[in-house]
Amino acid sequence: MxxxxxxxxxxxxxxRLAPSGADVTVVGEERHAPYNRVLLAEVLAGRYAPEAVxxxxxxxxxxxxxVRVVRIDRGERAVVCDDxxxxxxxxxxxxxxxxxVLPPLRGLFxxxxxxFPEGVHAFRTMDDCLxxxxxxxxxxxxxxxxxxxxxxxxxxxxxxRGAQVVVATQGEHLMERHLDDSSAELLRAHxxxxxxxxxxxxxxxxxxxxxxxxxxxxSRQLRPALSRGAGGEGRTARPVxxxxxxxxxxxxxxxxxxxxxxxxxxxxxAQAAGLAVAKGVVVDDALRTSDPSVHxxxxxxxxxxxxYGLAGPATEQxxxxxxxxxxGPAPRYGGTRSLTRLTLNGPAALDIASFGETTPAxxxxxxxxxxxxxxxxxxxxxxxxxxxxGILLGDLGTVxxxxxxxxxxxxxxxPPLHLLTDNGGS
Numbered sequence: 001m002x003x004x005x006x007x008x009x010x011x012x013x014x015x016r017l018a019p020s021g022a023d024v025t026v027v028g029e030e031r032h033a034p035y036n037r038v039l040l041a042e043v044l045a046g047r048y049a050p051e052a053v054x055x056x057x058x059x060x061x062x063x064x065x066x067v068r069v070v071r072i073d074r075g076e077r078a079v080v081c082d083d084x085x086x087x088x089x090x091x092x093x094x095x096x097x098x099x100x101v102l103p104p105l106r107g108l109f110x111x112x113x114x115x116f117p118e119g120v121h122a123f124r125t126m127d128d129c130l131x132x133x134x135x136x137x138x139x140x141x142x143x144x145x146x147x148x149x150x151x152x153x154x155x156x157x158x159x160x161r162g163a164q165v166v167v168a169t170q171g172e173h174l175m176e177r178h179l180d181d182s183s184a185e186l187l188r189a190h191x192x193x194x195x196x197x198x199x200x201x202x203x204x205x206x207x208x209x210x211x212x213x214x215x216x217x218x219s220r221q222l223r224p225a226l227s228r229g230a231g232g233e234g235r236t237a238r239p240v241x242x243x244x245x246x247x248x249x250x251x252x253x254x255x256x257x258x259x260x261x262x263x264x265x266x267x268x269x270a271q272a273a274g275l276a277v278a279k280g281v282v283v284d285d286a287l288r289t290s291d292p293s294v295h296x297x298x299x300x301x302x303x304x305x306x307x308y309g310l311a312g313p314a315t316e317q318x319x320x321x322x323x324x325x326x327x328g329p330a331p332r333y334g335g336t337r338s339l340t341r342l343t344l345n346g347p348a349a350l351d352i353a354s355f356g357e358t359t360p361a362x363x364x365x366x367x368x369x370x371x372x373x374x375x376x377x378x379x380x381x382x383x384x385x386x387x388x389x390g391i392l393l394g395d396l397g398t399v400x401x402x403x404x405x406x407x408x409x410x411x412x413x414x415p416p417l418h419l420l421t422d423n424g425g426s
Contacts, residue, residue, distance in 0.1 A: 001325070002027065002079055002087050004069045004269065005095030006034050009298030009314040013093060014058040016322035024061040025087055027079070031066040032126045033057075038311050040129045044136075045157035047345060050126060072273035074291055091293055091325065094270055094281055095318075098263035098299035098309060100124045103145060106206030106245075117209045119241040120257045123154050135256055138162030142256040143244050145204050147174045149342060151260035152187065156344045158258070159194045166197040166252055168204050168244070178340050178354035182370060183377045183391050190350050190375060203247040207257065212237035265300045265307055280307040285332040287321045297321055304335055313338050337407050341399070350375065353399045356389030356406055357381055364388070385411040 001017070003010045006028020014024050028034070032050070039053040064081075071080040078088050100122040102108065108116065116122075121132045136142065140163045144155045147169025158165045167174070173184035174191075188198050243253045265280035276282040276290035280302030287295045287303070298314040301307070308314070313336035323331035339355040358381065360366050365382040376394030380387055380402065387406045392399055405412065 001025070001091045001093065002089040003093045003095055004079065005093075005097055005298070005300075006030060006063065006065065007095060007097050007298065008034065008037055008055065008311055009097070009318050010034070010093070010095035011055050011058060012315050012318035013095065013297065013322055014061045014063075015056065016319060017325065018058060018060050020326045021060075022325070024058075026058065026061055026063045027067050027069055027081065027087070028063070028065055029068045030125060030127070033063075033065070035126055036311075037124075040123070040126065041153035041157040042345065043126075044123075044129050044133050044154065045160040045345070046133075047160075050130065069269060072269060072294075074273055074294070077293065089293075091295065093321065094289070094294065094296040094300055095298045096266040096269060096300045098124075099266050100259060101261040101264050102259060103204065103261050105145075105204060107209060108207060115238060117207060117241045118212065118238045119255055120207065120259070122259050123150060124263065132256070132258065133161075136161045136163050139164065140256055141254045142166070142258060143168060143204075143252050143254045144258045144260055145169075145244070146260035146262065147171055147198070147200065148177060148260065148262060149175060149340065150262070151258075152191070152344070153342065154258050154260050155191060155196050156194070158256075159191075159196050163256070164195070166199065166254075167191070168199045168202045168246070168252070170203050171200060173200055174198065175352075175354075178352070178358070179391055180358060180379065182368075183352075183379070183393050186370075186372065186375055186377050186393050187350070187352065189372075190344070190348065194348065199246075204244050205247045206245045207241050208243040208245060208251070209239035210242050212240055263299065263309055265302070265309075267300055270294075270296065270300070278302055278305075285334065286324050287317060287333055295321055295324075303333065306335065308336060308338055310338055310340060312336060339399075339403050339406075351392070351394065351399075353392045353403075354390070355403065356387075358389045358391050382412070387412060 001022055001024045003026045006026050010026055011034035014026050017024050034055040036053045042048045043050055068082040069079045070082050078086050080086055122128050142158050142163045142165050144151050144167045147167050155165045155167050174187050241257055243251050245251050267277045267281055270281045271277045281289055281296040281300050283296050283301050283303050289296050297317040299309050316336045320333035342352040344350040360381045368379040370377050378392050380390040390402055
């Protein structure tokens with residue numbers, strides 16, 4: 001068995017398959033041992049060392065790090081790697097994850113299509129995190145482009161490192177996919193209390209840079225500058241970002257730009273191999289692709305029209321596929337009722353949880369408790385006698401009860417107000 005992708009989904013599957021004695025090879029592009037991507041913001045904030053977020057090892061599996069699979073030969077049942085290696089498989093599992101969404105900013109890439117300007121970072125991998133961590137310093141100006149889950153996490157971590165942080169998001173409020181107006185305002189107040197400046201309904205149009213040799217004039221186009229100094233003759237140096245330009249012409253001077261505009265399933269390998277691809281690699285209830293000998297799990301997989309892009313569903317899919325591969329055709333994956341949880345640690349910690357349908361439909365009932373003084377907010381959406389969604393900020397003592405009630409999809413007792421109490425009604 002060959003697993004393409006050494007992230008959380010691929011590593012989990014290999015761990016689950018280890019007791020079966022299956023011959024498993026995991027091929028991962030990253031040079032790091034598999035790690036918990038959810039905790040990257042904690043590494044950036046300086047609360048965890050990189051090795052502290054490493055996942056448990058995979059006994060019995062062959063793990064190839066820093067190797068990229070470049071082609072799938074379905075006829076030969078083999079994958080071809082960028083180091084020239086060819087790996088045969090009986091079953092192939094694609095756990096290729098996702099790529100960061102890069103906004104269409106003027107000046108984001110050099111004219112030759114090369115790397116970002118100096119000071120511009122994505123925030124998706126451990127290497128991204130380490131590069132950003134090395135660049136940030138107390139007092140540095142940082143603009144985070146994107147106000148979703150990733151952008152909020154990055155902004156909070158940078159603020160913890162002493163940076164002067166601005167969040168610029170096109171959305172009407174922070175974390176639009178997960179929060180409503182009221183809860184987003186509390187989150188905004190929390191970030192502003194930490195010194196983070198938030199601009200909503202704000203589109204970044206482009207980057208301004210200067211030449212790497214220190215030329216004062218910013219340039220809208222990235223022209224490679226020659227390196228100076230010993231050993232630097234003939235090499236090109238990246239331009240250095242100096243500001244972001246907003247759609248209204250306003251300019252934000254900055255030392256760092258963090259691109260946190262979401263992620264997109266990584267499907268190029270599957271597409272080139274002729275597998276069925278929509279938003280993600282299309283899989284059935286056995287997590288099989290259009291080729292029965294090839295499976296897909298995690299951020300790259302699309303099941304029943306849904307691409308989850310979250311750690312919880314990736315883990316459930318890995319567990320379900322392990323059962324399918326070791327117990328025969330009976331086990332099935334029926335989808336994940338996914339709860340999104342974000343903990344902003346530090347002196348002023350804030351917990352956020354969101355699940356299900358947080359926007360009520362006509363005829364739904366809504367229970368809401370808000371305490372602006374304590375920065376607490378709780379809202380649940382009820383449809384008849386069923387809990388269909390909720391948002392919680394602040395003390396999340398009730399999140400376990402709410403999640404179990406929602407996942408169980410069982411009738412609620414009447415009256416259901418106990419769902420919002422501190423002890424969950426116990």
